[in-house]
Amino acid sequence: MNKIINIVSLGCSKNLVDAESLMKQLDSNKFKFKFESQDLDYDIVIINTCGFIGDAKEESVNTILEYVELKKEKQIESIYVMGCLSERYKDELRESIPEVDQYYGKFEWKNLLSDLKGKYHDELENERLISTSRHFAYLKISEGCNRTCSYCAIPIITGKHKSRRIEDIIFEAKTLADNGVKELLVIAQDLSYYGIDLYKESKLATLIEKLSEIEGIEWIKLHYAYPAKFPFDVLEIMRTNPKVCRYLDIALQHSSDNMLSIMRRAITKEQTKTLINKIRKEVPGIKLRTTMMVGHPGETEADFEDMMEFVKEMKFERLGVFTYSEEEDTYSANNYEDNIDPEVKEERMQAIMDIQQDISLEHNNKLIGQELKVIIDREDEDFYYGRTEFDSFEVDPEVLISKEKYELNIGEFYNLKINACDEYDLYVNE
DSSP states (O other): OOOEEEEEEOSOHHHHHHHHHHHHHHHHTTOEEEESOSSSOOSEEEEEEOOSSHHHHHHHHHHHHHHHHHHHTTSOSEEEEEEHHHHHHHHHHHHHOTTSSEEOOTTOTHHHHHHTTOOOOGGGTTOOOOOSOTTEEEEEOEEOOOOOOTTOOHHHHHOSOEEOOHHHHHHHHHHHHHTTOOEEEEEOSOGGGTTHHHHSSOOHHHHHHHHHTSTTOOEEEEEEEOSTTOOTHHHHHHHHOTTEEEEEEEOOBOOOHHHHHHTTOSOOHHHHHHHHHHHHHHSTTOEEEEEEEEOOTTOOHHHHHHHHHHHHHHOOSEEEEEEOOOOTTSHHHHHSOOOSOHHHHHHHHHHHHHHHHHHHHHHHHTTTTOEEEEEEEEEOSSEEEEEOTTOOTTTSOOEEEETTTOOOOTTOEEEEEOOEEOSSOEEEOO
16 A cells, blocks of 8 residues: 555553554554654544543544544545544444544454555564654553443443453563663553453562563553552562662542542542552652542532642642543443532642642752752753653653753663752753
8 A cells, every 4th residue: 555644643641552553563564654744744544532531532523523624625535533432432423423434443443454455463463663752662561440430431441451461561561672662651541450350369560570670671660550459569679679660650539538439439538548658658769640530529628628638648749630521321420410510620620739739849849959860851952851760751740951061862861960940840950
């Protein structure tokens, strides 16, 4: 096929991994392709959609419609849609946007290759062409989720938790390392459950230990752990293994017992505090990233005040907030009324972020004068932009290094002394 394909990936890093797997298959078929091209220099577009929450669904639909307009104007020939939105709403999308040539679910994209007159190569199942900078890559270790959180549509979209085999993950990670990857961002909908379905016991610690043995890998970061039934054996590896970063992304969502029960989180406030204190005690210096949800049905002013006090007390190094979005067929949608005013949701979200801004500045001030290991991601006219072991790509603060003072290389590690900060970012300009 002589036509050029443009791949557009929306949503989370797990979606991005799927797009990268597709690119490997396109490459093996000798197809010409681009990733998120900003120019109209292609014939076919493949859109990998997100369907997690309202804003993400809206973005996906708007993106499809933008390319439909280009097709009507004959600037592109064909549109193919895959991913989570298509998995969940395929029939509705076909009816409402028939201009798309074909829709595929999240796990059906292999059929896309045959529709392009290509072939899916089974022997390349654990290989990808990464779209990130060459020095880091996401590593998806499982798909799906067995939890029953009231608000979440992920189990509806992705199904039950399905761990990948350790040997397959190690093969993929070695391939990435052979191609220059130094940092692995380990991802899953639920890291805490890894291995239980496949090996009948948690295998996260075993997997991380094996990943750390791969030559060329210097940093390993863990993303999206679940607080209930947390695998504590991974903490020893984080404390003792220099390749495993003292960083953990663990979504808590709320603090009040009333809301944790309504949201079906299978944990109490006291258990949550015990967990966080244990993690911090067993891994000195660890930095925790979490997310909070405001505006879930049933959240009273007292519940929200509980969250504010909890955030102030726990002083998370990294924290994000999002407002409740009702998702069809979830427990919340079927059993609760979404009756909290959108303006109240926004006000509550901003109030938490105001608190967190002060906490973040407090944490950053403590780093001034310290020498930290930093990996350089990118540069512009004035600065190099890097990250410490306590920061993940795109979601966390950066280290800005003055180009007047330093000459650095993208993808390399440097020990740099922090000499200034703001609420979120660190600076090296002396």
